[in-house]
Amino acid sequence: MKILDMPPFAPVLMESTRAMGYSLESAVADIIDNSIAANASNIDIQFSPYDAVPFISILDNGDGMTKEQINDAMRYGSQSSLNIRDSKDLGRFGLGLKTASLSQCRCLTVITKQGRRIEARRWDLDEIYEKGTWALLSLNSEEIHAIPQFQTQLKSLKSGTLVLWEKLDRMLNGAKATDKLMSKQMEYVREHLALVFHRYLAGEPGITKLTIQMNGLKIEPKDPFLIGRSTVFQADEKFMIEGYPVEVSSFMLPHVSNLTKKEKAALGGTEGLTKDQGFYIYRNKRLLVWGTWFRMHRKDELSKLARIRVDVPNALDHLWTLDIRKSTAVPPDVIKSNLARIVDRISEGSKRAWTFRGKREISDNGSHLWSKTKIRDGVVYNLNREHVLLQLLEETLNQEQKKLLENYLRLAEGNLPLNQLYVDLNNEEQVNVRKEKDAEREAIETVETILANISDSPMRDAQIRLIMQTDPFCNYRNIVDMLAKELDS
Incomplete structure (x- = not known):
């Protein structure tokens, strides 16, 4: 038997992976996952349609990378999804940095710093198409210092990483007013990050508090449970799957008549209350999937106040059929069986909250009108x-x-x-x-x-x-x- 080495043709594969279905907001969130894994506490997102080359940059003050680490980070499939990961790791397939970035741009530059050591690598799809090879560019010191975002953002940090997106073809091609389009798209990113990383932004115990700024404006956490205003429907539960804990918390939002305009807007208004009911799945406190009952309950008006938070460790990724974009996950039967009991109780509680105007009317004591x-x-x-x-x-x-x-x-x-x-x-x-x-x-x-x-x-x-x-x-x-x-x- 003869073994043939058949490496993929770089231009075709890299162009194909751009069609994995990333939205702009999910792509940015994927980059921030890497920053959190690198122990970053501050993330600065910048964007501009006005520069000679319009760009989006994501800077963190994390640990930075060595020469070997940045080479691995830029390699496709740098880590097996079967490997045991650090409990804080938010990655899975070793593809996120490349596939997320190049789904939005044709030129990805990553510059990393550890003290005085600076390394920079670049994937340029036009260069790869021309050469027909896996032509990863390693930038020299002069080329690095010529990048404006390095001078204004990364240079002053002791350590950190700058991810720079240029040639934003997916966002800007065919746009009549690039400034308005980019501003609108980045506002979607702001809303998405405020929700997906709300527990990091709020600084929950056990995780490093995260600050994210976008063009100088701080992103505030968007709590989908209105903790402090909502009712905890039942005591928190914990069950073990393959020796790892899965924690479940159940919340009942206040009746709509008791919500302020600001709270209603934060919950998505009329559409959001109904659409976003159900389970909220967190992996290492990062929101992955939300607004679904996983076919265990039908979305309806009477259960629209019910929201269930499920915390799972990354050690159980193989059970959830998590996709590369980290935007879809399906609970295995062993977890579904534990969640089914909770669904019936919390949906019934939501019906009572909708049937009666306030908590005081739920009581069966006394004589009702x-x-x-x-x-x-x-x-x-x-x-x-x-x-x-x-x-x-x-x-x-x-x-x-x-x-x-x-x-x-x-x-x-x-x-x-x-x-x-x-x-x-x-x-x-x-x-x-x-x-x-x-x-x-x-x-x-x-x-x-x-x-x-x-x-x-x-x-x-x-x-x-x-x-x-x-x-x-x-x-x-x-x-x-x-x-x-x-x-x-």
């Missing part, structure tokens, strides 16, 4: 005939008036504007009949009227206790305190 009855074809909502205010009203009516009132209540129950309410809720409309302060004031006035009407009742104390447990009066601390004083007196 509305009662829900399950029937064969669904559910029926009726006004609660046992409500204390309705009973007091009926005591003042004769039989004919009671009949008229009952007819009116049935008419109201049978003509609820459910379709319009559903449309309004889907469009994030504020479906609140009263502002909170107005509603409380009206509730206080109603309680005062009730107290005046039962002043001579022998069942007065029992009726006051009933009011204290009745919706909506039980929802207001001021009313409960007022009724408690009435009992004491």
Whole structure:
């Protein structure tokens, strides 16, 4: 048997790998993964359509690379995906730097510095096409110092790496206004990085706090869980897969009526709340995949507040069928079986949060204004005939008036504007009949009227206790305190 050495033809392979499907924002995020692995704490992204050669540069203050390390970094397939990696490593296939960069540009330059030692390498697709070989360019000192971004960004650092993209054909070819187009595209990058690296930007325990600037403006973390405002739906869980921990945290976003405009915008508005519900998969606290239930639950309006954070170590990459772009991952059955239990509970909790306006109305204690009855074809909502205010009203009516009132209540129950309410809720409309302060004031006035009407009742104390447990009066601390004083007196 004869063995033939068949190396790939460089121009064809390198042009082909440009079509792996990287977006600009996922390509930039892939470069930042390398910076984090190199222990960087500051990353400076610069872009300009106005230079003689429009560019995007990504500078970090990490460890930098030796001559051998930068050669390996620029080699295609420099590390096997089967190798055991450092627990902080965010890479996998040894392709990210090259495939991510050259998916956006035709000329990639990497300059790295460790003290006084500086090394620079360049892949230029036009040069490779002309020569027909794997022509990696090694820049000399004069060529390095002639690069403006080196002089203004990397030169002053003790150590670090500068990644420079030029010949931005994918972004700028055919553009009528390159400045507007680049600014718009880089704004997408800003939003993407704010979400994907939000735990690094916020500085969670156990990881180095990261600062990312874009053209001098700091990127603020975008927390998809609104931690501090959301409800932790259940206790955090941890289960072991092949000896490695997988940690799960479940969050319930506040009802849309309790979100500020800024919070709604951060969550993506109307589309974002529905589209981004579900699992958020983190690998070493870097967000990989989000806004999916992995076919374990259907996306719907009633579960749109539910978000589940799953932390997995890179040691389990082989189970997740993670792609080169780190933008798709599929959980294995062994993990799915553990997550399925959580899905049912958190989606049910989200339904309750949508069904009731606030947390206080979820309680089954007391007497509600509305009662829900399950029937064969669904559910029926009726006004609660046992409500204390309705009973007091009926005591003042004769039989004919009671009949008229009952007819009116049935008419109201049978003509609820459910379709319009559903449309309004889907469009994030504020479906609140009263502002909170107005509603409380009206509730206080109603309680005062009730107290005046039962002043001579022998069942007065029992009726006051009933009011204290009745919706909506039980929802207001001021009313409960007022009724408690009435009992004491």
